[in-house]
Amino acid sequence: MCLHLMSVHATLVAVSDVAEQGLVQEWHELLARYSAVFTTLECRLQERHGIGANEFEALERLATCDFKCRSADLTGAIHLSQSATSRLVARLEKEGLVERALCELDRRGIFVTITDAGRERYLAAKRTHREVLNETLR
Amino acid sequence: MCLHLMSVHATLVAVSDVAEQGLVQEWHELLARYSAVFTTLECRLQERHGIGANEFEALERLATCDFKCRSADLTGAIHLSQSATSRLVARLEKEGLVERALCELDRRGIFVTITDAGRERYLAAKRTHREVLNETLR
């Protein structure tokens, strides 16, 4: 009776342990995968086009979605904090790849628009980006 | 004839575009997934146990693999540069969670071993860690 309960308990523990191990393994694979892709992207985009992986994501967003892109929208698209996005936009602006425009309806917000130079840089970097994804995702 | 070639070309472009879009989408999902898990881990591990997600990975590695854990082994296990690993170990040591021991055979290297306090901290944090994985991985 007591043994019976113990074995049930042991089985349950074993089952949850197995499930847990699977979860941990999944996380480690996710981490390794992410890490490999991101590092390679960062490296190759930087050396060929002078922009980081996050900068590229922002440019891509701006190049494809074009209108109604407020700073807050970018924060949602790329996975960064609001402050990091703000500085990211500042960097891109300093490089002349984007422009900040006041939003007349809500003068607290700003519109971020991509410049011609930004679009050009994006199109060039896009090839490298896809190339890296091809190499590193499976 | 010319039209025929053009349509073949157009089809090939379309096919490769579709494949490319799939790859991009896969990358965005990977990024979003990683970001959600890591951020939550970082946040909850920090507030409950005073360690970051990378610190936890290092402790887990040390707690389970125990012997022959050189600093370089850690660099391989967690996805950080050699210098970041060095500082990570320094932080853990300052908190009394690990110890650095000289390696007699090769006096350039060091062995990193987990302390009792470190193992205790790890076991406590492990629950939180698994909990977060359960919540955020699907």
Add this chain to the structure above:
DNA sequence: CGACAGTACATGCACACGCATCTAATGTCT
């Protein structure tokens, strides 16, 4: 043995990040 390349880890440096906070503008409630 002595010089010289290679390896393991530490460290100076610049920089990107998140958190907390600030500023300016908007909405809301009386």
Add this chain to the structure above:
DNA sequence: AGACATTAGATGCGTGTGCATGTACTGTCG
């Protein structure tokens, strides 16, 4: 209209990171 909470974005600050380099040690070759 005036006071107060809320929101968008900027910024000071502390910290973690990668790159380049430094330091100590090992291995090899003449």
